[in-house]
Amino acid sequence: MTRMQLTTDFFQQTSKIFTVSELTRSIRGTLETKFGAVWVHGEISNYKLHPSGHQYFTLKDQRAQISCVIWRDTMLPPRQPLLDGAQVQVYGTVTVFEARGQYQLNVQILQPRGVGVLQAKFEALKRKLEAEGLFAPERKRPLPKFPRRIGIITSPTGAAIRDMLNVLRRRAPWLQILINPVRVQGTGAAQEIAVAIRELANEAFAPLDLIVVTRGGGSIEDLWEFNEEIVARAIFHSAVPIVVAVGHEIDFTISDFVADLRAPTPSAAAELIVPDIIDLQRRIDGCSRVLARQLLNRVRDAQQRLDHAREILQRCLAHKIDSYKRGLLHISRALQ
Structure with missing residues (x-):
């Protein structure tokens, strides 16, 4: 059998010929479906914080390595920059960067190795929601x-x-x-x-x-x-x-x-x-007593003002009456 015959037989047995993009996309779909989200631990190398806010690094051990990316809308850059050589554990989804045909890990949680998984998820969600303003004091009613x-x-x-x-x-x-x-x-x-x-x-x-x-x-x-x-x-x-x-x-x-x-x-x-x-009743009773005292003081003050006005009125009336009497006497004498 000639080489040409072998080649022809091989292509006849292949049901479809993929383009590079189609094959890469198919591999990506298989990886994302098969693995989903995973925890991985290893050593950071080639860490880079891009001006866009995305973070890129390689996670490796003694035998292998995997590219990792943290998108800026997933997790804010740490207060202290990540250092090459740091031992960490990350949580993320396995995918493929199709432009390079390179599989990578889209990281959602990153923490020092040994920290509890639930605590890490707690801190990651806390940072995310805080960045969105859900904890803002000014929105609390x-x-x-x-x-x-x-x-x-x-x-x-x-x-x-x-x-x-x-x-x-x-x-x-x-x-x-x-x-x-x-x-x-x-x-x-x-x-x-x-x-x-x-x-x-x-x-x-x-x-x-x-x-x-x-x-x-x-x-x-x-x-x-x-x-x-x-x-x-x-x-x-x-x-x-x-x-x-x-x-x-x-x-x-x-x-x-x-x-x-x-x-x-x-x-x-x-x-x-x-x-x-009980406190409300005590406060109401206290307010009632204060109100009663103020009301009594107002009544007494009003009575005092009324008495004073009565005395003034009596003196005025008496003075008027005496004046009228004197006038009548003067007229009476003049008539006699």
């Missing part, structure tokens, strides 16, 4: 001093709702409370919380003065649903002021930073959002 109707989003069986209701009933028995029950932990809980926020903020319900999003304490894994972006954005877009009370005093979530007010515990939230009826 003041809470009403005397709310009459509030909504609470939490688990209906948790300790948080029991603690809050006990405090609210004691401090503000006039308060109308609407509870929107949700799961506060596990897959899909973040979606439920976000939907519940939108439902309570919707005008379909009777208007609420404020909304409380709360749950009891737990590990970072237990509280993670309150670190999800979907919850943070639901809080940000709510037309009703929102108080977040998640976990204990030492626990901080992304939702805390977005909320109009962060309460350290569910019970503390209840104390912060409503005045104590």
Whole structure:
């Protein structure tokens, strides 16, 4: 068999002839579908911060290397520039830079090697939302001093709702409370919380003065649903002021930073959002006493002014009468 025959047979067995672009695009699709997002650790080399704000570097170990890029809208440049030789772990998607036919990692999270994955995701989302202005103090709204109707989003069986209701009933028995029950932990809980926020903020319900999003304490894994972006954005877009009370005093979530007010515990939230009826009654009694004293002083002052006016009027009348008498006597004598 001649070489020409071999070549002809080979092409006949090939179903399609790709262009370079088609083959590269197909490889890219396969890589992105197969691997998706991955964690990779290695050593940084050839780091470069481009004037556009994009960051480029190579991640390598003793046997291989991969090109990495951090787009400027994904993660802000670090306060301290990355250095060649630094050991890091990155999270990103595997893709192909088609113009060079080079596969690379589009990095979404970068952290020193050994830092927890959840903590890294927390810091990355915090930086992203802070850059977008979701934490800005000037956008936080003041809470009403005397709310009459509030909504609470939490688990209906948790300790948080029991603690809050006990405090609210004691401090503000006039308060109308609407509870929107949700799961506060596990897959899909973040979606439920976000939907519940939108439902309570919707005008379909009777208007609420404020909304409380709360749950009891737990590990970072237990509280993670309150670190999800979907919850943070639901809080940000709510037309009703929102108080977040998640976990204990030492626990901080992304939702805390977005909320109009962060309460350290569910019970503390209840104390912060409503005045104590006993204190109110004490203040009302004090105001009543002050008002009564001022009213009594005004009445006494008016009586005193009235007495003084009566005396002046009597003297004036007496003087007039004496004057008229003298005039009559003078006329009478003149007539005689």
